[in-house]
Amino acid sequence: MKFFTFLFFLSVLSFSLHAQEDEGLSLNSGTIDNQFEYVIRKSNSYQDFKVVKKHWLYTLKAHTLDSLKALHEKLDKNLATIDSQAKDIEKLNTNLSNTQSTLDKTNEEKNNMALFGLQMSKSSYNTLMWSIIIGLLACLLFFIYKFKNSNTVTREARKSLTEVEEEFEEHRKRALEREQKVRRQLQDEINKQRNNG
Secondary structure (H helix, E strand, C coil): CHHHHHHHHHHHHHHHHHHHHHHCCCCCCCCHHHHHHHHHHHCEEECCEEECCHHHHHHHHHHHHHHHHHHHHHHHHHHHHHHHHHHHHHHHHHHHHHHHHHHHHHHHHHHEEEECCEEEEHHHHHHHHHHHHHHHHHHHHHHHHHHHHHHHHHHHHHHHHHHHHHHHHHHHHHHHHHHHHHHHHHHHHHHHHHHHC
16 A cells, blocks of 8 residues: 555655646747757657647648747848948947047147148247237347437437527527627717718
8 A cells, every 4th residue: 555655645746746847838938949848748659759730730830930030120120220320320420430530630720820821839929919919129229228218318409409599599689789789989970970070
């Protein structure tokens, strides 16, 4: 009796394990690999051959073709996406190249200055500008010096002119007085000659 009970439990356990192995397998669901596994396990064996039901093969074929069709569609979609991304990458590379060119040109313009239509570096431009400023400052100082000199000379000349005018005025007054004196003397002589004559 114990032996039969043991065999019964052993067969139930074996059936349970076999059922658990087949539990994830189905002909109408799961992966293609699981469906093939289902067909292989459920088919009958005859010597070294497996006897498979035709409708299982047709079902497996249909599922395989559907899977292949879905894979082809996914592949086509992925190829289209790759082509689209390749075009986007090419466009982005073109934009990057244009942007880099613009950046290089901007950096060159930033580092160079245009003066009278000539491009020169900032250091040369600064040197030239400071040279011009120093030159103009030197000219200004020179003209201020010349102006002060000229102003001094002009003041001296005006002072000399004033002195000469004063001397001339005195000389004119003396000459006028002498002339008046000579005329009086002449008039006196004329009057004396008239009176004597």
